[in-house]
Amino acid sequence: MIVQLFFSFIKVGLFSVGGGYAAIPLIRNQIVDVHGLMSLEEFTDLITIAEMTPGPISINSATFVGTRLAGIPGAVLCTLGCILPSFFICLALAYFYYKYRQLGGVQKVLSALRPAVVALIASAGLSILLLGIFGDAGVAPENLRVVECVLFAGALYALRKYKLNAIQIIFGTGAAGTLVYALL
Amino acid sequence: MREKESKGTILWKLFKATFGLSACTFGGGFVIVSLMKKKFVEELGWLEEEEMLDITAIAQSSPGPIPINASVILGYRMAGLAGTAAAILGTILPPMFIISMIAVFYAQFRENRLIATALQVMRAGVAAVIFDVVWNLAKNVCKTKRALYITLMIVSFVAAAVLDISAMLIILVCLVIGLMDAVTPVLRKQEKKGRVSE
Numbered sequence: 061m062i063v064q065l066f067f068s069f070i071k072v073g074l075f076s077v078g079g080g081y082a083a084i085p086l087i088r089n090q091i092v093d094v095h096g097l098m099s100l101e102e103f104t105d106l107i108t109i110a111e112m113t114p115g116p117i118s119i120n121s122a123t124f125v126g127t128r129l130a131g132i133p134g135a136v137l138c139t140l141g142c143i144l145p146s147f148f149i150c151l152a153l154a155y156f157y158y159k160y161r162q163l164g165g166v167q168k169v170l171s172a173l174r175p176a177v178v179a180l181i182a183s184a185g186l187s188i189l190l191l192g193i194f195g196d197a198g199v200a201p202e203n204l205r206v207v208e209c210v211l212f213a214g215a216l217y218a219l220r221k222y223k224l225n226a227i228q229i230i231f232g233t234g235a236a237g238t239l240v241y242a243l244l
Numbered sequence: 245m246r247e248k249e250s251k252g253t254i255l256w257k258l259f260k261a262t263f264g265l266s267a268c269t270f271g272g273g274f275v276i277v278s279l280m281k282k283k284f285v286e287e288l289g290w291l292e293e294e295e296m297l298d299i300t301a302i303a304q305s306s307p308g309p310i311p312i313n314a315s316v317i318l319g320y321r322m323a324g325l326a327g328t329a330a331a332i333l334g335t336i337l338p339p340m341f342i343i344s345m346i347a348v349f350y351a352q353f354r355e356n357r358l359i360a361t362a363l364q365v366m367r368a369g370v371a372a373v374i375f376d377v378v379w380n381l382a383k384n385v386c387k388t389k390r391a392l393y394i395t396l397m398i399v400s401f402v403a404a405a406v407l408d409i410s411a412m413l414i415i416l417v418c419l420v421i422g423l424m425d426a427v428t429p430v431l432r433k434q435e436k437k438g439r440v441s442e
Binding site: 073074075076105110113114115116117118119123127132139142145147149150151154155157161165166168169170171172174175176178179180181182183184185187188189191192193195207208209215216219225227230231233234237238 | 264265266267268269273274275276277278279282283287294297298299300301302303304306307308309310311312313316317320321325328332335336338339340342343344346347348350353358361362363364365366367368369370371372373374375376377378379381382385388392393394396397398399400401403404405411414415418419421422423425426427
């Protein structure tokens with residue numbers, strides 16, 4: 061079964077273009093539909109956990125499925141399967157990128173991609189901000205969480221004014237927010 | 245890149261940096277990419293901003309998890325194959341550790357309100373980091389003063405945030421526009437030559 065899991069996650073790694081959310085249906089297909097290793101309910105829980113804990117969603121799912129079904133060796137194999145296609149494909153792309161990126165034509169194409177990437181990062185930032193200040197209940201005035209709004213504004217101010225690093229900011233807001241909610 | 249750093253130091257720093265970033269990234273791949281930009285461009289000064297954006301575009305367009313893709317390219321750039329291995333290891337160890345713990349203590353984890361609160365409020369911090377990164381990036385796109393790039397940025401944002409169009413499609417369209425932009429001057433030159441020879 062472990063070998064089967066390994067190959068399942070190689071498929072997931074190979075066919076999920078566009079990040080974690082693209083991988084979820086593929087993992088579901090392999091784990092729930094094709095091999096019947098988990099119930100749909102278990103799988104939904106898994107996705108919730110993969111989303112709320114740190115780390116890439118597909119790596120989280122791979123580790124969770126692997127641990128649940130075959131312990132630590134399962135976790136290692138599933139993760140390995142998930143990253144193996146990335147490893148070879150991106151290594152090749154990196155090689156070509158660094159070989160040809162100085163060419164004028166390539167530069168022009170890349171310059172047109174950069175604004176799109178900035179926009180995509182901004183869009184991701186917006187959705188996590190909405191999740192942060194409205195919670196999982198959805199965007200509506202009555203769901204607005206004042207504590208998180210203050211934390212966001214404070215964190216942004218601290219970042220621009222004192223040049224703190226990302227990890228300090230994230231764990232700082234985590235600690236401050238938990239403390240406030242504990243006291244409330 | 246500072247040349248005086250030995251390869252060992254670079255590998256260790258690469259591992260430490262990706263480990264730290266992976267341990268505190270929530271949500272999709274673009275979150276970790278903006279943290280990487282902050283770390284590797286602003287803090288360590290290892291990469292140019294444009295380079296980080298290119299890496300992001302490649303990571304997004306290739307199959308597999310975006311953070312892993314970005315780690316592979318970043319590691320390769322800093323220290324070749326050994327760098328790739330160090331960056332991948334740094335990226336997968338925190339989630340593997342955290343998730344295998346959770347897989348075992350699953351029920352307790354789901355019931356714990358303190359953990360749920362901490363995870364919820366941390367999103368505000370993550371959002372602040374991304375906004376800080378985006379602010380700097382957007383400023384630099386505007387500094388190019390090319391209407392094409394600024395328009396592409398605004399249109400892409402509307403497409404992604406409002407119209408919910410997939411990142412893949414947006415990158416593809418911009419790729420085509422970039423190709424056309426690269427080819428146009430060549431075509432014009434040929435056209436001129438053609439006229440002269442007539």
